[in-house]
Amino acid sequence: MIQLEETQELLTWKISFQAERKYYRKSLIRDYASWLEKNYKKSYHLRAAASFHEWYLAYTQKEKLDPNTIKPVDLEYWIDYLFNDARYIKKRSQAPQMYNVNSIRAYKRSIKTFFRYLLDTKQISESAYQAIHKRSARSIMQPEMLSQRQTALLTSYYDTHLRSDWHFIRNKAILYASLYGGLSLTDIIQLPSNSLKVLNAVIKIEMGDKPRIVEIEAELMNPLLDWIEIRGGNIEKMFVTDQYKPLTESDMAAIYQVCGVDVGIPNLSAIVLRNTYIKNLYEKGYEIPFIAYATGASPHYIHRIAESIDF
Numbered sequence: 276m277i278q279l280e281e282t283q284e285l286l287t288w289k290i291s292f293q294a295e296r297k298y299y300r301k302s303l304i305r306d307y308a309s310w311l312e313k314n315y316k317k318s319y320h321l322r323a324a325a326s327f328h329e330w331y332l333a334y335t336q337k338e339k340l341d342p343n344t345i346k347p348v349d350l351e352y353w354i355d356y357l358f359n360d361a362r363y364i365k366k367r368s369q370a371p372q373m374y375n376v377n378s379i380r381a382y383k384r385s386i387k388t389f390f391r392y393l394l395d396t397k398q399i400s401e402s403a404y405q406a407i408h409k410r411s412a413r414s415i416m417q418p419e420m421l422s423q424r425q426t427a428l429l430t431s432y433y434d435t436h437l438r439s440d441w442h443f444i445r446n447k448a449i450l451y452a453s454l455y456g457g458l459s460l461t462d463i464i465q466l467p468s469n470s471l472k473v474l475n476a477v478i479k480i481e482m483g484d485k486p487r488i489v490e491i492e493a494e495l496m497n498p499l500l501d502w503i504e505i506r507g508g509n510i511e512k513m514f515v516t517d518q519y520k521p522l523t524e525s526d527m528a529a530i531y532q533v534c535g536v537d538v539g540i541p542n543l544s545a546i547v548l549r550n551t552y553i554k555n556l557y558e559k560g561y562e563i564p565f566i567a568y569a570t571g572a573s574p575h576y577i578h579r580i581a582e583s584i585d586f
Contacts (some may be wrong), residue, residue: 323385
């Protein structure tokens with residue numbers, strides 16, 4: 276059962292509002308709480324509604340929320356806000372924290388219930404949530420990633436075929452650099468040999484406009500060391516052709532085509548592997564700002580990947 280004391284606590288959840296806003300919010304939340312109770316819904320749905328209501332008033336600079344004025348783009352902006360800018364204080368002694376992945380998932384699921392309430396009570400005739408849900412389902416621009424089965428196919432092929440030929444070892448290191456290190460096509464082409472710091476288990480990426488340090492897990496370190504051993508030293512670039520020339524985009528396209536045929540993944544590319552790495556970090560619970568730094572990807576792009584796998 277939903278207690279009004281919990282509802283009242285939510286009314287003063289983040290920041291103070293003018294008296295008129297507090298009164299309206301109190302009325303809205305009380306009505307929503309009654310509907311949730313009547314329909315046997317959990318009380319945590321109130322938090323998403325409170326968050327959206329609070330954000331919407333600040334975003335639109337309005338005194339009251341008219342449900343009929345809510346557009347799909349407003350919900351998209353609110354979700355972006357949760358991913359990138361929203362903060363909460365868990366304990367008074369702690370600094371404000373970003374919402375974690377599970378909280379954002381729960382908020383988006385819960386806001387769907389809020390719009391169902393608005394429909395059921397005839398406060399709106401069409402749900403903004405359904406509009407963005409349908410738009411997402413129709414989108415053909417979602418980032419491509421490997422499925423779990425495809426990832427298993429690729430790693431099984433390269434980890435069980437203990438071949439020692441030059442091309443196999445180089446190609447494995449290239450693929451794993453994106454799959455386990457998040458390196459982009461440009462990173463792989465431009466990466467200097469001295470960027471790998473074995474003792475610190477990191478790759479220093481200093482070129483481009485997003486310098487960063489990539490921590491190397493064992494899944495990537497071993498293929499890199501195998502490649503360096505067979506490649507030899509005194510070479511400017513980390514990855515080269517069999518003539519020891521810098522790789523070009525055409526060379527890389529040919530490598531991915533050959534590897535895709537070998538493992539049975541026709542859409543194999545650096546961006547698909549990098550997206551898979553980003554997805555894996557996200558599913559492990561890493562925050563978007565950290566993933567952005569670790570991969571050089573924009574928070575907006577990571578948000579698109581998160582949207583495609585979560586909702």
